[in-house]
Amino acid sequence: MVPEQALLETQAPVEMITVVIDGFEVSVPKGTLVIRAAEKLGIQIPRFCDHPLLDPAGACRQCLVDIEINGRAFPKPQASCTIPVENNMIVKTQLTSPVAEKAQAGIMEFLLINHPLDCPVCDKGGECPLQNQAMSNGRPDSRYEGVKRTFEKPVPISTQVLLDRERCVLCARCTRFSEQIAGDPFITLNERGALQQVGIYAEDPFESYYSGNTVQICPVGALTGASYRFRARPFDLVSVDSACEHCASGCAMRTDIRRGKTLRRLAGDDSSVNEEWNCDKGRWAFKYLTSRERVTSPMIRGEDGELHEASWPEAIAFAASGLKGKRAGVLVGGRATVEDAYGYSKFARVALGTNDIDFRSRPHSDEESSFLTSVALGLKTTYKDIDKADKVVLLGFEPEEESPIVFLRIYKQVRKRALAVISDAPFASRGSQKLNAELVTEISTISGLTAKSVILVGERLAEKSGALSSALALAEKSGAKLAWIPRRAGERGALSSGAIATLLPGGRPVSEPSARVDVAAAWSVDSLPSNPGRSTSEILLALSVNNLDAVVIGGVDPLDISNEALTQLLNSFVVSLEISHSSVTAIADVVLPVAAVVEKSGSFQDWQGSVRAFDKAIADSLSRSDVRILSMIADEMGSPINLPTVSATAREIAALGLWDGSVSAFEKAATEKSAIPEGKLNLTSWRLLLDLGTLQDGEANLAGTARKASAHISATRAEKLGVKTGEEISISSDLGAIKLPVTISDMSDQAIWVPRNSIGSQVIANLGFVTGPVTVVKA
């Protein structure tokens, strides 16, 4: 019944309206704005404030046209970006109406009166709508002889967005974006008349996760990014279409390169994913490439215990001899591309002869393994389902912090039609407040879901035993659509590439003999290992007790997994494939430098499972992708995996295809009621979007807008502890303690929440766990 309804909705006849623009007839759906009807005819009306994804404002008045309805003309030219088409409407643009043309030229002259002539040194010069339209629709020379209005410049709106007020044409695109798309109305138009300007509130700085979009949609150079300001002009740059490596949202991106360096990244257009937006992390966090010390040549740990530079053949031979015939495991990390993850998967199975491989470098559980093996790859939920959902349930998932574009999609529907959102978060975070989310403590208490509802499950649900089982039961009971949204960009692709103990590439279960035969034939090997493999934590444990001798590690930060992970590696032969020096390379026996995202081609899979391919942006980079290096090691070991290039790998993945056989049933786990000991509070945590993540290294302007770490507790608890908002409390476990200022939230008296990896709040390193009982006292 419901699918039929959906069908009806899509097939509902759209009322078409025919208008005449400049003598040409055009039929457009009812509600279309005149400016867009004109676009359909290829008639370009100049505009600044108009943006297809923002509500009409009519702020700049540049799009004035002559309009006549039923033979009655408007007395004055009208802004075509605010007026919807109507029957019998006759529109005359600047092309046919001298009145419209004069009106537009007049507006342009007004806009330029106080606009500084600093185009040659302005960031926008060369891609500036004002520049372009002043050329196409403006006067050839200025009649203004006075002194132009100047302001002090630049004014920092935040640490990463700078405002040059005299360049502003008051189109209100930035303020409308912040209010309508991001839900962060932190900037506004202050003052009136000639002094009108964009401003921030004194108390609330412009700490929006989406502030970079305002820089991108600014039609002049009034808003500039602090990291790009004065670095280059558009014509200095080589632009490459790219995909974002920061989360599983899957934004289309554009990477602009100059002299072999990434200078800026912009949101690409993809209406089915990120529309035209992205988050500040995706836009500005790209300096990790150059901030820390890059590994530039292969390194081998010598007899003296120090790392020494080595040639590639030497290092490959050393790695191969340390791995050959040994019991070895593979830790992929959540940031590998699909091709690299496939390389790790094939390398583990063919060269190492093991299923001990896992891409999860974070807290995980067996229940999650079962969920990933049996359920995750079969989920077909997409962004479109969010658009049509009647309810969205967020489980172990904080969209604004963990997948910002998913948040924008949900917020769009919340704003448009008050979409109901339910979250299992312990308190209403900023994101939840914007979504007006109803908070529940138990998944089993959620009711009223239909087949049109969407349940978004985050990776953190694995941290609570039985929670994934309850989420699955909820979806089965209600018929609601389920989606698994991991935080990192590579996890979904690594899962489908078989970088996990229980799966081979294409979702083929290791436990299925026919699947193993299938893949063994495709890989031209006799057989594949069938013994059950270990998970990340099991691999680390096995390494520490010498049940495993060696390990191949991709981009993994041990502190993402546990505070013991690094020490567990100490007794084994460690092959590290890394971009920069890290805690793993410091103890590794062989360090092999690999290419970062901009230096290689490849693809990610977003949470929907769709492929987000990208090309090498820095064309002359000599860095190699992980898969190429693994292939060289495998050759040296005498069991080749034949993946010499990324494109060859992509072809092999495509040829192998997906598993169409049966998958093992999900093994339910019992919900554990972990009683909180007397006198302790139940700690929960998640990562904030902007925190101490390694991929945000070296971008101080971005870090400046990160939300300050604070511990959230209830008002009653605060009273009991004798602390007020802003006063510090100490949160401790057996292992250590952290001190944080208090924020009072509406939450359970037994609960406390802290950010997982922010400044002053590194939970895994300092407390040893991410969720559990802690002692809280006034500091």
Place this chain on the structure above:
Amino acid sequence: MDNPLTPRSNDLGLTAASKANTPIENQDAKSFFAQLQGFWVTFITMFKKVNTVEYPEVKEPTAERFHGRHQLNRYEDGLEKCIGCELCAWACPADAILVEGESNTEEARFSPGERYGKVYQINYLRCVFCGLCIEACPTRALTMTNEYELADDSRKKLIFEKEDLLAPLKSGMLQPPHPMAEGKTHIDYYRGEIKGGSNG
């Protein structure tokens, strides 16, 4: 027929006709005086002032606006005028200029305002001395000197770095980095209201 020696002008054959009709002794006398006239010029020139100079022992000043080696100028207190905007590099038709800008910080200020030129190179193997770069410069940071002795024996030596191009410190100037004069902004600098000395 198209003899290069024949006069290009159409003389209707009159020259040839007159030559044929003129007596031979007359022709000789005319030729003698013509030669004398020619040698007279040579003779007189021997007593005129010569234009050649004994370069490199003697060096004549160039014309005032001669396009020579570039110079990166300073404000009176020693701060650099270059803001690293790269307009000179774009104006350059020979792609001889490379500029990399960097942000001034409170700790290390090289020029008034937000940015300064961190890397500044002019490749004199490419430069055609057209002067478009100095026309493009918005702060008059780049000008051309009259220095023309730019020959050298390697490619590397002909790529001039920022330190080769910067104007020498005059008295009252302080080697950057140093802060702007107290109470002054980059606009005061631009208007030339800064006198020598770092607190000027």
